[in-house]
Amino acid sequence: MDESVYEYVKVERKWQDAWFDAHIEEATKRKGQKFFIHFAYPGVSGYLHVGHMRGFSYCDIIARYKRMSGFDVLFPAGFHASGIPSVGFAKKVQRGDADTIRLLKQNRCSDEFIQRLTDPTEVVKYFSAVYVDNYWKKFGYLIDYSRIMTTISPGYKRFIQWQFHQLHAKHLLIQKPHFAPYCPNCGPVAVDRSETDVSQGGEAEVLEFTVIKFMLPDGKILPAATLRPETIFGVTNMWVNPTVEYSVVDVDDEQWICSSECIEKLSYQFDKVQPTLEKIPGSSLVGKTCRVPMVNRDVPILPGVFADPNVATGIVMSVPAHAPYDWIALVETKKPIAPIKIIDVPGFGENPAKEACDELHVTSQTQTDKLDQATELVYKKEFHTGVLNKLCGPYAGIRVSEIKDTVKNDLLGKDEAAILREFSQPVICRCGRRVVIKKIPDQWFIKYSDPDLTRESKEYARTMAIYPVEYWEELPKILDWFGDRAVIRKGSWLGTEFPYKKDWIIEPISDSTLYPAYYVLSKYVNTKRLPPEEMTDAFFDYVFLGRGTAKNALWREIKDDFDYWYPVNINLGGKEHKTVHFPVYIMNHVAIFPEPKRPRGLFVHWWVTQKGKEKISKSKGGAEPIHEAALTYGVDAMRLYYAHIGSPFVDIEWDAETVTKYKIRIQMLWRLFTHLNRTTDKPDENLDAWLQSTLTRRLHKIHEAYETFDLRVASNETFFEMPRDLQWYVKRGGKNAALVTKYLETWVCLATPITPHLSEELWAFLGHEPFVSTQPFPREATKDVSEYHEVGESLLIHVIDDLSEILKVTNITPKKISIYTAPAWKQQVLRLALDLEDRQLLSMNALMKEVMADPQLKAQAKLVSQYAGKVAGDIKKMTETDRQRYHVKLDEAGYLRQVKAFLEAAFSCPVEVWSADDAAIVDPVQKAKNAVPRRPALYIE
RNA sequence: GCAGGGGUAGCCAAGCUCGGUCAACGGCGACAGACUCAAGAUCUGUUCCUGCAGAGGUUCGGGGGUUCAAAUCCCUUCCCCUGCACCA
Structure with a gap:
C-alpha cells in the first residue's frame, strides 16, 4: 500500500473481516463487570439513510469504549417487524408503486426478486439482511450478530404472550370503548403522515x-x-x-x-x-x-x-x-x-x-x-x-x-x-372510500393510567441515568400524561396474537417494551438449542423472575446469562421515542420486573435533517444511500462526523461538503502519523515533559467525556487537540522517538471507539498485533503532570503571541528581538499576594504590610507599592487554575533562553533574553521596567 | 390545546448547570503566504471595528434588572422548531 494514500475502502473491509472472523463482537462473560447497551431497534420499512447511522454509531462508539474499559459488553440488535411498515412496503410493491420499484432496482433487485417482496415476511427477511450486511457490518459495529432477532419469530411471540399474561395477572389489562379510524371496505386503517393506508388526509387530527x-x-x-x-x-x-x-x-x-x-x-x-x-x-x-x-x-x-x-x-x-x-x-x-x-x-x-x-x-x-x-x-x-x-x-x-x-x-x-x-380534514382510504371513526365497544388497553404504576415508574425514572438531563426532567411529566393505550387491532398487520381475544393482534408499540430481555434468549434460539416449544410461561417465569424450578440445565444456563447481563445499562434512541417508546419501555419493566432488573439509563439523540431542517424521510428513500456514502466518505469519516459535528442533543443538517472535510481529516491524520520522525531519539527534558503532561491532561478530559457519553468533547480532544499538541511538539523540535511512539500508541487506542478502522491500520503500522479494538483504554497517571513545563510552554506561547501582535500592528520586519523577564522582586510581591489571597486576607493594606517587612523590598518602596496595587487587582480577577499556575516558580529567563533557537527560527532574527535583574542588561529604550511575571517586556528593532 | 427544545460572529456549531480563564472551543468558508509548472491537497498566518508596541472599543434575538463583573442569573418581549398515542 502506498503510505501517503489512505485507502479506506480496503482498510475498512480488511479489518471488518478480521474482527468478525475472530468474533470479537460476541458478548462473553469474562471480566466480571458488564455493560448492556442497545438501540431502539429499527422498524423494517425500507432502506435506511445516513441519518439513521447517527444513533447506531453513537451506540457502537459507547460500546467500544466500554469494551476497552474493562467491561464485558453486550451490544445486540434486532428488528421491529411488527405492525404496518413491512405490510405497507409489500402493498406498495404489489400495486407497482413506481418510486418503490425504482428504489429496489437501484439496489440491484431483480424483477423476480421484487415479486417476492409482495409478501411482508419476505420484506422483513430482505431488509434484515440489508441492515446487517450493508449497514451495520459495513460501519464496523461490534454488534453481537449471533443474537439478531425479529419480533415476528415464534419464540418472540411466546415471549410477548408471556408478557401479556403478566400484565393481565397484575390487572393492567382493561377493556373499554375506543374510537379508531376505520374504512368500511378495508377495516382498520392507520392515519399517519407516511400515508401507508390512506391516499389523502394523513395529517388529519381527530x-x-x-x-x-x-x-x-x-x-x-x-x-x-x-x-x-x-x-x-x-x-x-x-x-x-x-x-x-x-x-x-x-x-x-x-x-x-x-x-x-x-x-x-x-x-x-x-x-x-x-x-x-x-x-x-x-x-x-x-x-x-x-x-x-x-x-x-x-x-x-x-x-x-x-x-x-x-x-x-x-x-x-x-x-x-x-x-x-x-x-x-x-x-x-x-x-x-x-x-x-x-x-x-x-x-x-x-x-x-x-x-x-x-x-x-x-x-x-x-x-x-x-x-x-x-x-x-x-x-x-x-x-x-x-x-x-x-x-x-x-x-x-x-x-x-x-x-x-x-x-x-x-x-x-x-x-x-x-x-x-x-377528522379535521377528509381522510380517504387507498381503496377510495372515505375513512370514518368507529367505536370499538370492548377494546383492550394497557392501563398506563394506573396510579400505582405511574407513581412507581416516576420514582424509578428519577434514579435512572438519562441523557440529556432535560429529558430526565421531562420524563415524569410524560409518565403522568401517558394514558391508557389500546393494545390490539384487527387487520393486516404483523405481530403477536393477543391471548385474550382471538384473531386480534397486539399492536407494535406494546410488543417492544421488554424486548432487550429477549436478546439473552435469541442466542440460544439462533443456534437451535432453544426451540420455541420450550418457551413456556414456566420457562419465562423461571428465567426472568426466578419463579419455579429449572426443567433442565439449559434453563439454568440461560437464567445465569440473564442474571449476568440484565438490566440494560443504556437504551439509545432518537427523539421521536421520547413520548411513546421510552415511557412504555420503563412502565412495562416497572410493572413486570423487580427493581434490580429495570433499565439503568436512556440516551436520546436528535436527528440528521436535510438542508432546511426537513426530516430525512425513510419512506422517500433518504437523501444519501448508506453504502454509497460509505464509499464516498469512508466509514471512519462518517463516524467522526456524527460524533463531532455537534451535540447529540441537537438536530444536525446533513451536508456533503462538511462530511468531505472529515474525510480529509482522516487522510491527514493518516499521513501525519505515518510520516512522523521516529528514528532520531533525542530527548529534550522540558519539551518532553510538556508533551507528557499535556497528554495526561487530555487523557483525563477524554476519559471524563466518555464517562458522561460526551462524544463531542471526546472526539474534539482526540481528533483535533491532540494532533495539534503533537504538531507543536514537532515544530518546537521535539525528537524523542520513544516518546513519540508512545504518544502515537496512546492516540491510536483513544481514537479506536470512533475511528476503529484507521486505528487498527495504525496499530498494525506501529508493529502491533491485532486488535487495538480489544486493547485497554488508556488512563492517565497523575505523576506525569508537570505544571512547571506547562507553564513554561504557555509563557513561550504568550511571548510569541505578543511578538506577533506587535509585528502586526507596527508592520516592521524584526532585525533583533530583546526579551526582558520580570525582576525577582516582582515575583516575590506577586507570591506574597497570592499567599494572602489563598488565606482570603488579600487587601492593599495587608499586602503592603507584608512587603515592607522585607528590608530588600522596602528599599525600593515606591516601585513596589505601585506594582503591589496593580497585582492585588489582577489577582482578584484570576481563576483558581490561574492562581495555581502563578504559584509555580518558573525561571522565566532560563526557560526562554533554552528556546532561543526556536524563537530565532520562527521570527528569522537574533533573539536576546534578559532578566531585568541581570547586571549586564542591554535595554536601550528602557523596556525592562514594564516586565511583570509571565509577561516579559519585549523590544523589537 | 398539552408537553418540550432553540435563537451565539459570513455559515455550521461549542459554551449557559458552577457569572470572571470569552472577542467567545472546533470546523467550514474567505484572505494572505509557503510548497508546486499549474491546479488540488497540505502547511503557516489573518479573518467584529479601530490601532505603526503587545492596546482600546462594540458584540452572543430585542428590552429591562441583579452584580465590582453576564452569552452565562432574574424579569419581560419577539421569532423559529419538535413530539402528542393505535405511526414506529
Whole structure:
C-alpha cells in the first residue's frame, strides 16, 4: 500500500473481516463487570439513510469504549417487524408503486426478486439482511450478530404472550370503548403522515365535538356540534343551512335532525342508530324555536349558509359574542338579536367576535380565510385569559381553560349532550372510500393510567441515568400524561396474537417494551438449542423472575446469562421515542420486573435533517444511500462526523461538503502519523515533559467525556487537540522517538471507539498485533503532570503571541528581538499576594504590610507599592487554575533562553533574553521596567 | 390545546448547570503566504471595528434588572422548531 494514500475502502473491509472472523463482537462473560447497551431497534420499512447511522454509531462508539474499559459488553440488535411498515412496503410493491420499484432496482433487485417482496415476511427477511450486511457490518459495529432477532419469530411471540399474561395477572389489562379510524371496505386503517393506508388526509387530527341537544317543541332534537361547549350560556339562536335537506334519525331512543352526511358517522359511533325516511328541508326549520339545555331558554332558528352538512351534524349553535362566524351571519340576517357576552377577556370589550371581525375587516360569511383567522384569535385569547362571567350560573368566575371539560361533562351527565369524533380534514382510504371513526365497544388497553404504576415508574425514572438531563426532567411529566393505550387491532398487520381475544393482534408499540430481555434468549434460539416449544410461561417465569424450578440445565444456563447481563445499562434512541417508546419501555419493566432488573439509563439523540431542517424521510428513500456514502466518505469519516459535528442533543443538517472535510481529516491524520520522525531519539527534558503532561491532561478530559457519553468533547480532544499538541511538539523540535511512539500508541487506542478502522491500520503500522479494538483504554497517571513545563510552554506561547501582535500592528520586519523577564522582586510581591489571597486576607493594606517587612523590598518602596496595587487587582480577577499556575516558580529567563533557537527560527532574527535583574542588561529604550511575571517586556528593532 | 427544545460572529456549531480563564472551543468558508509548472491537497498566518508596541472599543434575538463583573442569573418581549398515542 502506498503510505501517503489512505485507502479506506480496503482498510475498512480488511479489518471488518478480521474482527468478525475472530468474533470479537460476541458478548462473553469474562471480566466480571458488564455493560448492556442497545438501540431502539429499527422498524423494517425500507432502506435506511445516513441519518439513521447517527444513533447506531453513537451506540457502537459507547460500546467500544466500554469494551476497552474493562467491561464485558453486550451490544445486540434486532428488528421491529411488527405492525404496518413491512405490510405497507409489500402493498406498495404489489400495486407497482413506481418510486418503490425504482428504489429496489437501484439496489440491484431483480424483477423476480421484487415479486417476492409482495409478501411482508419476505420484506422483513430482505431488509434484515440489508441492515446487517450493508449497514451495520459495513460501519464496523461490534454488534453481537449471533443474537439478531425479529419480533415476528415464534419464540418472540411466546415471549410477548408471556408478557401479556403478566400484565393481565397484575390487572393492567382493561377493556373499554375506543374510537379508531376505520374504512368500511378495508377495516382498520392507520392515519399517519407516511400515508401507508390512506391516499389523502394523513395529517388529519381527530376532533372531539360536543353535540348539544337542543329540543324542538315537537320533541325532536336539533343536535348542534361545537368544540366550545362552555359557550352554551351565550347562545342566541341556531343556524341551519336553508339549502340543505336534513334527515331525521333515531339515535338511542331520541329523534335527531341532522345532515344526511352525518348519519353514517353516527352509525359508527353510537350504539342504536336507525335512519328514518323523514326529510326536513333546512328552510322549513327556519323560524321555529328550540330550547337551550342547561339555561332553559328558547331561541330562534335562523338561516346560515355557512353551516356545512359535511362538518359534524350540520347543525350549528350561534354564539355571536364569541364566534366571528356567528356574528357575521347574524349581521347579514339583519335580525334584531343582541349578542350575549359570557366571557370576560382582557383586551376585548363588549363583543370580542365583532371586534375581531372589525379588526380583520370581515364583512361576509363567505370570507372564510379571514373568519378562520378571527376565530383563532378570539379562541386563543379567551381560552388562556378568559373568565366566565355572571351569566354562567355555577361556573361564573372560572377560567375558560379550567371549566371547558366540566361544562362538557355536566352536559353529558345529564344526557343533554353526546360526543361525536371527526377528522379535521377528509381522510380517504387507498381503496377510495372515505375513512370514518368507529367505536370499538370492548377494546383492550394497557392501563398506563394506573396510579400505582405511574407513581412507581416516576420514582424509578428519577434514579435512572438519562441523557440529556432535560429529558430526565421531562420524563415524569410524560409518565403522568401517558394514558391508557389500546393494545390490539384487527387487520393486516404483523405481530403477536393477543391471548385474550382471538384473531386480534397486539399492536407494535406494546410488543417492544421488554424486548432487550429477549436478546439473552435469541442466542440460544439462533443456534437451535432453544426451540420455541420450550418457551413456556414456566420457562419465562423461571428465567426472568426466578419463579419455579429449572426443567433442565439449559434453563439454568440461560437464567445465569440473564442474571449476568440484565438490566440494560443504556437504551439509545432518537427523539421521536421520547413520548411513546421510552415511557412504555420503563412502565412495562416497572410493572413486570423487580427493581434490580429495570433499565439503568436512556440516551436520546436528535436527528440528521436535510438542508432546511426537513426530516430525512425513510419512506422517500433518504437523501444519501448508506453504502454509497460509505464509499464516498469512508466509514471512519462518517463516524467522526456524527460524533463531532455537534451535540447529540441537537438536530444536525446533513451536508456533503462538511462530511468531505472529515474525510480529509482522516487522510491527514493518516499521513501525519505515518510520516512522523521516529528514528532520531533525542530527548529534550522540558519539551518532553510538556508533551507528557499535556497528554495526561487530555487523557483525563477524554476519559471524563466518555464517562458522561460526551462524544463531542471526546472526539474534539482526540481528533483535533491532540494532533495539534503533537504538531507543536514537532515544530518546537521535539525528537524523542520513544516518546513519540508512545504518544502515537496512546492516540491510536483513544481514537479506536470512533475511528476503529484507521486505528487498527495504525496499530498494525506501529508493529502491533491485532486488535487495538480489544486493547485497554488508556488512563492517565497523575505523576506525569508537570505544571512547571506547562507553564513554561504557555509563557513561550504568550511571548510569541505578543511578538506577533506587535509585528502586526507596527508592520516592521524584526532585525533583533530583546526579551526582558520580570525582576525577582516582582515575583516575590506577586507570591506574597497570592499567599494572602489563598488565606482570603488579600487587601492593599495587608499586602503592603507584608512587603515592607522585607528590608530588600522596602528599599525600593515606591516601585513596589505601585506594582503591589496593580497585582492585588489582577489577582482578584484570576481563576483558581490561574492562581495555581502563578504559584509555580518558573525561571522565566532560563526557560526562554533554552528556546532561543526556536524563537530565532520562527521570527528569522537574533533573539536576546534578559532578566531585568541581570547586571549586564542591554535595554536601550528602557523596556525592562514594564516586565511583570509571565509577561516579559519585549523590544523589537 | 398539552408537553418540550432553540435563537451565539459570513455559515455550521461549542459554551449557559458552577457569572470572571470569552472577542467567545472546533470546523467550514474567505484572505494572505509557503510548497508546486499549474491546479488540488497540505502547511503557516489573518479573518467584529479601530490601532505603526503587545492596546482600546462594540458584540452572543430585542428590552429591562441583579452584580465590582453576564452569552452565562432574574424579569419581560419577539421569532423559529419538535413530539402528542393505535405511526414506529
